Amino acid sequence: MRTYVGIILTVVVLLIASPVDAGKRKKNPKCDSLTLRNCDCTSDCTTKDGTHLTAAPPKGYDKKTVCRCRCNFGCVRTSGAAERQCDVRPMRWKGGRGVTCSCNSCSAPPSPPLNYADSNCTDGSNFVRGTICVFECPAGYETTAPEEDRRQFCENGRWRWSVTTGCTPIPVNGGWSDWVDGECSETCGGGIQTRTRTCDNPAPAHGGADCDGDASQDVACNDDPCPTEGMPTMLPTGAA
Incomplete structure (x- = not known):
């Protein structure tokens, strides 16, 4: 008899508590951070009111927050939509199943662009994605380009660069020989x-x-x- 009474009391408590708990859960539901392999989906998000987020909120994302997933440096997106929106009924990110990022290594050093000399990546045959190589001018030449404009980086098996300024000869003043x-x-x-x-x-x-x-x-x-x-x-x- 006591067993039956205990069961009845438990059921009554659950029936009373469940609507309250359910109400708390539905009051302000959040989306957890979206995690995809070789991809960043937290540094470029916009809330419903237009606030730009560059990091994941500690308590999750509000409804209708839109995040743009970007492949990690040196990787390229080969499939999947980059944009996702937080939908809390049911709680999930809408916009696609995932993003596939390809991150192949580069199999040889980069060739010097324009009239630059070799870079600091002359040795080796396997350069992982995102490897950055900096080029220098040969002896007797100079450039006005800052270091960030003298670089190539490995992106999915290919070297990418945007060098537009090359090296120019350094002026040499004349000098006399002996009499x-x-x-x-x-x-x-x-x-x-x-x-x-x-x-x-x-x-x-x-x-x-x-x-x-x-x-x-x-x-x-x-x-x-x-x-x-x-x-x-x-x-x-x-x-x-």
Whole structure:
């Protein structure tokens, strides 16, 4: 008899409590964060009133919140709709069954774009999706492009880049060689010697400045007096 009474009391309690609990559940139902493989569905959502969400709310998403699912960096969407909407009756995300993201690796280093030299990804044969390679200019060249504009990244087995500015030669200013002396115009008594130099150490290039100064100079040479003709250089033996 006590068993039957206990069962009846339990049923009565459930009947009384259930509408209250059900009411609480239906008052403000939420959608849990949408989790898809290789995909981010939480950083680009918009609520019914137009509020933009960049992270999942701690208590879930309100009804009619729209989230746009994006494949992770280096992956591409191959199937499925990117946009989902929170529908709480029943509680689920409407708009499709899922998003498929393809995330293949790149099997070889990237080729230098424009006139850049090799990047920091020259070694290896398997570069996972999202790998970023930065290119540098070869010796004697420079670029105004910041690092973010000198990169390629692996996206589903292919290298992607948006480099529009290449490397330009660095201007080289000219420098003089050493002087090269020519022959003196006289063997004695003073002459003129022309010495020359060339602007090739280095030669000016790519808009660099020419050498400053003269390419030739005249200088005095062989200043010693010449011997006088007919005058003996020594007195005869026995001369007084």
